[in-house]
Amino acid sequence: MEIVWFKRDLRIRDHAPLADAVAAGPVLALFLHEPEIILAPDFSAAHGAFIRECLDSLHAALQERGGELVEMTGSAPDMLEQIWQQQPFATLRSHQETGNRASYQRDEQVAAWCRKRGVTWRQSPQNGVIRGQEARAKRDWIAELDDYSSSEPVKPPRHIVPSKLPPMLTGPVAPLQAAGHDKPGRMKGGRAEAIGLLTAFIRTRILRYPYAISSPITAEHGCSRLSPFLAYGVITMREIVLAMNRRVDSAELAVNEAERERLISALRFFADRLRWRAGYFQNMESMPRLEFDNIHSGMNGLREGEFDPVFFARWREGETGYPMVDAAMKMLHHTGWLNMRMRGMLLSFAVNELWLHWREPALFLAREFVDYEPAIHYNQMQIHAGTAGAGSMLAYNPVKQAQELDPKGIFVRRWLPALRAVPDAYIFTPWTMPPAVQTACGVAIGSDYPAPLVDHLDAARQARSRVADAQIAAGIRPQSVRGRDGQKVAGTSQVALF
Ligand SMILES: Cc1cc2nc3c(=O)[nH]c(=O)nc-3n(C[C@H](O)[C@H](O)[C@H](O)COP(=O)(O)OP(=O)(O)OC[C@H]3O[C@@H](n4cnc5c(N)ncnc54)[C@H](O)[C@@H]3O)c2cc1C
Known part of the structure; x- marks a missing residue:
C-alpha cells in the first residue's frame, strides 16, 4: 500500500506523489484534519469551509478514477500510527510544504515517526521551491524556477487502485471548530x-x-x-x-x-x-523564522511595547475613521479577499499610522484572507513595516488612495452605508464636514461614523521618521537615502527578491 498524504495540494493533476504512488501499487489517498493546524491562531472557519469544498471536489475526482479520499481527524503521527497498526506500509508520499511553524513542527514529528517505523517518506518539491539550497546564487534559482514553471504538469492518473482502510478508521470525520465564522461573500472552493x-x-x-x-x-x-x-x-x-x-x-x-x-x-x-x-x-x-521575528534583527524593539489594543480593535472592526481603510476592512470581513493595493493600505495603516507591531495584524489578516499563504503573507508584513531590511517601509496615504482609486466614492459608499449620503467633497474626509453639512446629510461624525483615530499625515510622518532612524542605526539604509517626510523612499521593490 502507498499512502499519498494530501495537504495544501488538493488536486490530482500536476501531483507527482499521486502519480508515483499509482505507478507503484494500491493507493490510500489521505487527508488529515489536524488540531495543530486547525486550532492554530492563523486558521479560521472560512479556511475550513473553503477546504471542505476543495476536499469534496478532490474526492469526486479520485472516485472518477476508481480511488477515494480517506479523511481522518487527529495529529499526523497518531493517525499514521493508527493506519500502520492496521496495515503496515513502507512508503508515505506527499509534497514538500513551505508553510507556517505548525506545519514545520508537524513535519518534523512525522519524519521522526517514519524513522521509528522504517517508513520512507518521499516528498516531491512544489511551488518552484528548492529545499536546502539557500546558499545558491539567486540567478541560478530564477533560471530553475522558469524551467520548472514552463515544464509540463504531471498528468493525472487514469485509474487508481484503492487500498481501503478498515471501517473503524474511516468513520465520519469529527469536526474541529476553527475560529470565527464563514464569510457570506466567500469564493467557493473546488x-x-x-x-x-x-x-x-x-x-x-x-x-x-x-x-x-x-x-x-x-x-x-x-x-x-x-x-x-x-x-x-x-x-x-x-x-x-x-x-x-x-x-x-x-x-x-x-x-x-x-x-x-x-x-x-x-x-x-x-x-x-x-x-x-x-x-x-x-x-x-x-528563513522560516520570518513568521515570528523581524527579518532584520536591527529593527527589533522598534514597535514592541507600544501596542495599543484600542487602536487594534478599531482597525479590526473597520472603525478607524478613514473611509478607504474602513471600507476595505468591511469588504474583507464579507468576502475574505482584497486586491493587493487594499491589503497593503490596510496593513500599512495598522503598522505605520497606528504603530502596531506587525505580528497581531498579521494573525488577524491571516484568518480573514481565505487565500492565506504564510510565505507571501509574512514577507508582505515585514516589507510594509520596514523590518525586512531591504530599504524603506511601504506606506499608503489612505485619503490619496481613495481619491485616485475610487474618485466617485463608489467603493466607500458600497461598503460603508453610513456614509452614503455624505457629499462627494467630504466622502474621503468626513471629519472635515461642517456641522451644518453633517445635519443636512444626516451623518454625525463621532456617532454615525467614527472620528479619525489619528491624524494620518502626522502619524505617517512620525512612523517614517522612526523607521528611517532605526534603519540607519541598523545599517540597513545609508543616511543619503533617508528620504523626505511623507515621501516614499525608493529602494523597496518586490522584484528585488529575484
Ligand atoms: C499585506 C499583504 C498580505 C498578503 N497576503 C497574501 C496571502 O496571504 N496569500 C496570497 O495569496 N497573497 C497575499 N498577498 C498578495 C496579493 O495581494 C494576493 O495574492 C492577490 O491580491 C490575490 O488576488 P488574485 O489571485 O486575484 O491576484 P492576481 O493579481 O491575479 O495575481 C495572481 C497570483 O499571483 C500571486 N501574487 C499576486 N500578487 C502577489 C504579491 N504581491 N506577492 C506574492 N504573490 C502575489 C498570487 O498567488 C496571486 O493569486 C498579500 C499582499 C499584501 C500586500
Whole structure:
C-alpha cells in the first residue's frame, strides 16, 4: 500500500506523489484534519469551509478514477500510527510544504515517526521551491524556477487502485471548530471553480489586468482571483503557465500581431506576480523564522511595547475613521479577499499610522484572507513595516488612495452605508464636514461614523521618521537615502527578491 498524504495540494493533476504512488501499487489517498493546524491562531472557519469544498471536489475526482479520499481527524503521527497498526506500509508520499511553524513542527514529528517505523517518506518539491539550497546564487534559482514553471504538469492518473482502510478508521470525520465564522461573500472552493476562473481570465480578462489591479472597484473582476486555489494547491503555477503559453500560441492570435503583443505584455505582467509568489516561498523556505521575528534583527524593539489594543480593535472592526481603510476592512470581513493595493493600505495603516507591531495584524489578516499563504503573507508584513531590511517601509496615504482609486466614492459608499449620503467633497474626509453639512446629510461624525483615530499625515510622518532612524542605526539604509517626510523612499521593490 502507498499512502499519498494530501495537504495544501488538493488536486490530482500536476501531483507527482499521486502519480508515483499509482505507478507503484494500491493507493490510500489521505487527508488529515489536524488540531495543530486547525486550532492554530492563523486558521479560521472560512479556511475550513473553503477546504471542505476543495476536499469534496478532490474526492469526486479520485472516485472518477476508481480511488477515494480517506479523511481522518487527529495529529499526523497518531493517525499514521493508527493506519500502520492496521496495515503496515513502507512508503508515505506527499509534497514538500513551505508553510507556517505548525506545519514545520508537524513535519518534523512525522519524519521522526517514519524513522521509528522504517517508513520512507518521499516528498516531491512544489511551488518552484528548492529545499536546502539557500546558499545558491539567486540567478541560478530564477533560471530553475522558469524551467520548472514552463515544464509540463504531471498528468493525472487514469485509474487508481484503492487500498481501503478498515471501517473503524474511516468513520465520519469529527469536526474541529476553527475560529470565527464563514464569510457570506466567500469564493467557493473546488477544481471546477479554479479552472473556470483560469479559463475566463486567460481568455479575456487578462487584457485589462494590468490596468485593473489597483482600484478595488476594477480589481474585483479584473484580477485572476486564483489566490485561494493556489494557496490550497487546487491548481498549480505550472498549470497556469501552460494555459498562458497555449493562449499565446493559439492560432487565432497568429493573424493579429498587435493583439498578440498586447496579450504577451499583459501575460508578462501577470507572470511577474507568479514569480513574486515563488520568490516569497523560497524566502520562507530559507528563513522560516520570518513568521515570528523581524527579518532584520536591527529593527527589533522598534514597535514592541507600544501596542495599543484600542487602536487594534478599531482597525479590526473597520472603525478607524478613514473611509478607504474602513471600507476595505468591511469588504474583507464579507468576502475574505482584497486586491493587493487594499491589503497593503490596510496593513500599512495598522503598522505605520497606528504603530502596531506587525505580528497581531498579521494573525488577524491571516484568518480573514481565505487565500492565506504564510510565505507571501509574512514577507508582505515585514516589507510594509520596514523590518525586512531591504530599504524603506511601504506606506499608503489612505485619503490619496481613495481619491485616485475610487474618485466617485463608489467603493466607500458600497461598503460603508453610513456614509452614503455624505457629499462627494467630504466622502474621503468626513471629519472635515461642517456641522451644518453633517445635519443636512444626516451623518454625525463621532456617532454615525467614527472620528479619525489619528491624524494620518502626522502619524505617517512620525512612523517614517522612526523607521528611517532605526534603519540607519541598523545599517540597513545609508543616511543619503533617508528620504523626505511623507515621501516614499525608493529602494523597496518586490522584484528585488529575484
Ligand atoms: C499585506 C499583504 C498580505 C498578503 N497576503 C497574501 C496571502 O496571504 N496569500 C496570497 O495569496 N497573497 C497575499 N498577498 C498578495 C496579493 O495581494 C494576493 O495574492 C492577490 O491580491 C490575490 O488576488 P488574485 O489571485 O486575484 O491576484 P492576481 O493579481 O491575479 O495575481 C495572481 C497570483 O499571483 C500571486 N501574487 C499576486 N500578487 C502577489 C504579491 N504581491 N506577492 C506574492 N504573490 C502575489 C498570487 O498567488 C496571486 O493569486 C498579500 C499582499 C499584501 C500586500
